[in-house]
Amino acid sequence: MSVQEFPAVEPRTARRRVSRAKRNGVSVAVVGCGYWGSKHVRVLSALEDVSEVILVEQDERTRREVSASYPDAYTAATLQEILPKVHAVVVATSPREHVSTALHALRAGKHVLVEKPLTTNSGDAQTLIAEAVQRKLVLMVAIPSSLVRQCANCAT
DSSP, X not given: OOGGGXXXXXXXXXXXXXXXXXXXXXXXXXXXXXXXXXXXXXXXXXXXXXXXXXXXXXXXXXXXXXXHHSTTXXXXXXHHHHGGGOSEEEEOSOHHHHHHHHHHHHHTTXXXXXXXXXXXXXXXXXXXXXXXXXXXOOXXXXXXXHHHHHHHHHHO
């Protein structure tokens, strides 16, 4: 089957997403909407169980560019502004900001997905892990599927 044979899919609107998933959907903040963050926004926006995606980006120009592609998404300049409104946080900032952003979210009781690398040193990684364990929260690291396939092939 060629690509041309697939039917066109219309993007879901926030109104549809909110009305369908408000009952049991999750609200997710994506902090850092550059290269990797914008990919998380795209994927999360397409998930049925996600009621809303909130774009958190300090750089106003980047925030406007990403929100132009997702006009129904909420935007904010800081995580602090929207932290009480979300269930989970995706950290896609520069690696030097991963620890402080993830720690802030964990201490607020939010599940966290951190774009690779989790941290820039093992001590900070242990701090994040300990915080997540203590609070019984999920802490995950985003790893590209191509790397997972490479690792799986190495194990065989």
